[in-house]
Amino acid sequence: MVAELSGRGHAVCDLLKAAGLARSSYYYALAHPQQPTRVQLRPKVAQIFSRTPNGCGHRQVAMCLRAEEGVRIADKTVLKMMREMGLRCGIRRERAYHRYNSYKGDVGQSFANIIGRDFTATGPWQKLGTDVTEFKLSFGKAYLAPVYDFASKEIVAHSISM
Numbered sequence: 596m597v598a599e600l601s602g603r604g605h606a607v608c609d610l611l612k613a614a615g616l617a618r619s620s621y622y623y624a625l626a627h628p629q630q631p632t633r634v635q636l637r638p639k640v641a642q643i644f645s646r647t648p649n650g651c652g653h654r655q656v657a658m659c660l661r662a663e664e665g666v667r668i669a670d671k672t673v674l675k676m677m678r679e680m681g682l683r684c685g686i687r688r689e690r691a692y693h694r695y696n697s698y699k700g701d702v703g704q705s706f707a708n709i710i711g712r713d714f715t716a717t718g719p720w721q722k723l724g725t726d727v728t729e730f731k732l733s734f735g736k737a738y739l740a741p742v743y744d745f746a747s748k749e750i751v752a753h754s755i756s757m
Contacts, residue, residue, distance in 0.1 A: 596614070597610045597611060597614055597616065597621055598621075598625065607621070631676075631679055632672060632675050632676045632679060633672065633676055636660065636664075636666065636676065637676065637680060639660065639664060640656055640660070640673065640676055640677065640680065641680065641682070643655075643656050643660070643663075644656060644677070644682050649684065649685040649686045650682060650683070650684045650685055650686075651686075652684040652686070653673045653674040653677055654670055654673075656673050656677065657669070657670045657672075657673040660673065710722060714745050715745065716744075716745040716746035717746065718746055719744055719746045719747050720744065720746075720751075721745070721746060722744075722745040722746070723742055723743065723744055724742070724743045725740055725742045726740070726741070727739070727740045728740075735757060736757070737755060737756070737757060738755070738756050738757070739753065740753065740754045740755075740756075741753040
């Protein structure tokens with residue numbers, strides 16, 4: 596825009612100030628115009644991409660270019676080229692985040708929360724709590740399940756198992 600308006604009689608320094616652009620950036624952009632990446636390889640990339648019905652990803656295309664054409668090319672360069680050409684692999688689903696999830700739903704029995712985070716008791720054996728702790732040992736894993744009395748603050752029972 597600055598280049599076009601400067602050709603119509605406007606001062607370059609005033610246009611750069613209005614655009615908020617540095618003088619060096621303007622002249623660098625004039626000396627180095629944007630060119631598409633590796634134009635000579637674009638037909639081959641399109642041909643490799645169209646071999647499969649859903650296309651293939653940039654890694655596969657780069658691997659084929661290296662094997663078939665003997666071209667030294669980085670995966671990121673192929674990715675940039677495919678983006679410029681509008682080629683997109685349709686194999687993966689559109690999801691923002693891929694990660695392993697081992698959740699299998701509700702397993703086992705659950706109980707109603709009748710304590711309601713009130714862990715004080717007026718007498719022994721009124722409120723008891725338990726938890727399972729896993730210990731990793733040299734021969735495997737051991738599990739400790741103590742039973743805690745909230746009134747006397749003592750361990751009243753425990754169980755250790757493999």
